[in-house]
Amino acid sequence: MLATQIRQKDGIFYFGSLPAPELLDKVRFISRFYGEGEEIAPARIAHDDEIAQFIARIERTDRAFQRTLSRAKVRALKNFYETAVTQPPIPGTVLLFTAEKLRFHPLSGHETVGNLSEPQSKFLIIDGQHRLAALSFYLNERPGDAATISVPCVIFDGRSEDFATEMFVIINSTPTRINKSHLVDLYEKVSFAAPDRKFAARLVGSLYSESDSPLRYRINRLGGRSQQDKWILQAELFNELHRWSSRDWRRIQVAGGSSREAGRYYGMVRDFLKAAQRVWGEAWGHPNYMVTRPVTLKAMIRVCADLAREDGEPEEGRVGRWEQRLAPWADMLRAFRTEGFYERFPAKGEIERVARIHRELARAASIETRTTP
Numbered sequence: 001m002l003a004t005q006i007r008q009k010d011g012i013f014y015f016g017s018l019p020a021p022e023l024l025d026k027v028r029f030i031s032r033f034y035g036e037g038e039e040i041a042p043a044r045i046a047h048d049d050e051i052a053q054f055i056a057r058i059e060r061t062d063r064a065f066q067r068t069l070s071r072a073k074v075r076a077l078k079n080f081y082e083t084a085v086t087q088p089p090i091p092g093t094v095l096l097f098t099a100e101k102l103r104f105h106p107l108s109g110h111e112t113v114g115n116l117s118e119p120q121s122k123f124l125i126i127d128g129q130h131r132l133a134a135l136s137f138y139l140n141e142r143p144g145d146a147a148t149i150s151v152p153c154v155i156f157d158g159r160s161e162d163f164a165t166e167m168f169v170i171i172n173s174t175p176t177r178i179n180k181s182h183l184v185d186l187y188e189k190v191s192f193a194a195p196d197r198k199f200a201a202r203l204v205g206s207l208y209s210e211s212d213s214p215l216r217y218r219i220n221r222l223g224g225r226s227q228q229d230k231w232i233l234q235a236e237l238f239n240e241l242h243r244w245s246s247r248d249w250r251r252i253q254v255a256g257g258s259s260r261e262a263g264r265y266y267g268m269v270r271d272f273l274k275a276a277q278r279v280w281g282e283a284w285g286h287p288n289y290m291v292t293r294p295v296t297l298k299a300m301i302r303v304c305a306d307l308a309r310e311d312g313e314p315e316e317g318r319v320g321r322w323e324q325r326l327a328p329w330a331d332m333l334r335a336f337r338t339e340g341f342y343e344r345f346p347a348k349g350e351i352e353r354v355a356r357i358h359r360e361l362a363r364a365a366s367i368e369t370r371t372t373p
Contacts, residue, residue: 003116003155005104013156014104014116015093020149024136027096028122031129034071035078035137043122077134083220083233085294085350090135093152094128101158116155126156196249199258199265200242204234206266214273218292231285232294240301241269247305247370268312272304275322279329283336290341295350299357306367328364 003016018026028043081089098119106114125132132151139146208219219237220230245252245265252261276284283289290296307322335344345360347353362369 001116001118003104003114005106005112005114007112013154014102015152015154016116017150017152019146020135020139020151021146023094023151023153024132024139026118026123027125027132029125029129029133033074033130033133033136035074035133035140038137038140040133040136073130074134074137077131078138079229080220080233081134081138083230083294085233085236087233087235089149090131090151093154094131095126095154095156096123096128097126097156097159098123099158102155119157123155195258196246196252197242199249199252199262200238200245202258202262203241203245203266203269204238206262207237207269208234210266210270213270214277231292232297236294236298237301240298244301244305267315268308268318269301269304271315271318272300272307272322274319275326276300276329278319278323279326280333281330283333288338289333290336290338295353296336296357298354299361302354302358302369303361303365303367306362306369307365309370310367325365325367328366329361332361332364 001016001018003014006013006015029040030042030045032042033040098121100119100121102119103117104114106112135149135151139149204219207213207215208217208221210216215231215237217228218231219234220232221234252258252265255261280289280291283291285292307325311321311325312318335341342353345353345356347356359369
């Protein structure tokens with residue numbers, strides 16, 4: 001594999017990436033992991049493999065890796081892979097180890113970039129077992145996505161038992177460690193940013209937590225308490241709400257600022273989603289339809305902004321009024337079936353596809369779209 005050789009003091013290790021199916025063939029799991037009706041059985045560990053034996057003992061005794069929690073972690077990560085579209089599903093490296101000394105052949109003219117040989121036996125996973133287990137279950141369901149996912153890897157080779165075990169303990173036991181299934185929570189970052197960003201972040205928080213929100217617990221906050229499957233990443237929903245609120249920011253300030261207007265804007269999004277849910281019927285949240293997938297939810301938020309500009313007030317009777325406006329969407333159900341969806345809405349990428357679905361949904365409901373910046 002093509003790799004970069006990295007030297008830190010007296011230590012040398014390698015950085016590279018492998019396509020997901022290829023990587024999964026080169027690693028061994030030493031804990032049992034569960035998916036939907038299937039499992040990954042732990043590999044047999046030879047008695048003389050002291051490193052694997054040590055890590056396996058930690059996996060069995062450390063509360064962070066108990067079997068029931070492993071199931072929850074894998075499920076949460078798999079759901080993250082399903083909802084991550086514009087963001088990379090695996091932005092961080094997995095750490096691999098082999099006791100074998102690998103051969104590194106630099107490319108001509110490059111001292112630190114070259115071809116790294118592969119070990120005779122499979123890599124031991126120092127960090128990343130849950131991520132790779134979730135990836136395995138995900139690719140079983142969606143093998144077509146395999147070609148689009150490469151996993152960054154850091155490879156340590158030819159080291160002693162003490163090195164590997166110490167690395168494992170440092171990564172998995174230090175109090176400063178960030179849990180693998182909880183990436184940086186965007187909400188905490190944007191809530192201290194500019195006022196318009198705080199406003200959009202507050203809307204996301206309300207949509208996640210309020211009992212009357214159609215998106216309650218369906219927003220992937222990368223560490224939410226609910227075990228329900230998530231529909232859209234918090235960052236992507238935030239971007240759409242910020243897009244809307246930033247365009248209306250002067251009007252929001254004149255009307256009393258974010259503290260007064262946040263509830264009103266939340267009410268409009270909530271009522272729009274309730275109306276949409278009624279119109280889409282059984283397709284709402286159904287895995288055979290793309291109605292509550294990120295690409296459609298983002299387009300619907302844009303339609304909501306357009307409709308709110310035309311008919312946001314009065315609040316009384318708004319859900320019923322908007323249900324009538326969106327009623328033509330019921331005739332579009334076939335177009336939003338999962339099978340063949342991307343062929344029916346061809347685009348160069350996610351951004352273009354969201355814009356196209358926005359236009360088509362608005363046109364069907366006779367809602368004038370605002371020219372986007």
